[in-house]
Amino acid sequence: MSSETLPQRVRLFIFEHFREHGVPPVVERLVTEFTLTRDDAVGVLRELESARHIALVNGTARILMAFPYSAIATPFQVRAEGRSYFANCAWDAVAFHAMHGDADVTIDSACHHCAAPIHIEMRAGGATVVEPPGAIVYLALKPTQWWENIVTTCSNTMVFFASKEHRDASDLCASPEQAATLTPDEVHALSLPIYRAKFAIDYARPGKDELLAHFAALGLTGPYWSL
Ligand SMILES: [Zn+2]
Structure with a gap:
């Protein structure tokens, strides 16, 4: 049995x-x-x-x-393994690469500030195309706040910007202690322990200590990354 x-x-x-x-x-x-x-x-x-x-x-x-799949249309369109998906947020869009076993992933999204197209391709564990090149992932809430309401967190506060200038011009822009700015490669590394094993029957979300150790290993320290 x-x-x-x-x-x-x-x-x-x-x-x-x-x-x-x-x-x-x-x-x-x-x-x-x-x-x-x-x-x-x-x-x-x-x-x-x-x-x-x-x-x-x-x-x-x-x-x-x-997570990372969305049942409704979002600004985070992902293609992987010949299919089209919607991700819940910018982080989730990047996380498809880790979750689908490093399968080639194409992300079509938009700048949260000006709606300019953002196109990212992930292959073999990294971003091979980031267009425009200065595009960033912005997390406007601290990790300790994410689960207060995960639907609004995902839907409103984990976004792409075409550049740091467009981040700074956005109403979403918070102080550096309250928010994180990451490259697609950094988000991929961040997502690995959370998403990599989602298709295993005994998948479990990493615990707090495991996540803190992972953040530290990536050089993500300081007040924002404390849990
Ligand atoms: Zn923009």
Whole structure:
């Protein structure tokens, strides 16, 4: 007998469904796939939301986010393995590369300030094209604030800017202690322990100590990166 738990199996099913179809499974699909009552299927979804694997549309049992996948259109369009996806945020867009096992990834997004196109290609563990070359990922909230409301954090505060000048001109621009400015390569490195094993049945989000050690190994220290 398998020692896999129902939440583990449902979590992996959601991610594989997103990977194959670009959209999440609906509750009815989980009911039939896992032979559950509707209440039990909704209960598992709530459990996966509490464990920070997914986010539901507020007040419903519909899957909105299975990080990095988005069920709705966003400014973060990603192509990987011959399919098109929407990511939840700039970080999630870059994280497709780590999650899809270093598969070639193309990101088409826009500057959060002026809406100019931003095009990034990831290959073999790094960004091979960044257009415009000064494009950056901006995280406008501290890590300790991200999960206060992950839907608004992802949707509003983790963005691309075409340049640091456009970051500074944006209403989103916060003080350096409150925000982080990263290159696509830095975001890829940051994403590795969080996203790399999402298609393993026993995937677990890294704990606080593991994340802090990872931040430090990347040279990401100081007040912003404390948890
Ligand atoms: Zn701009």
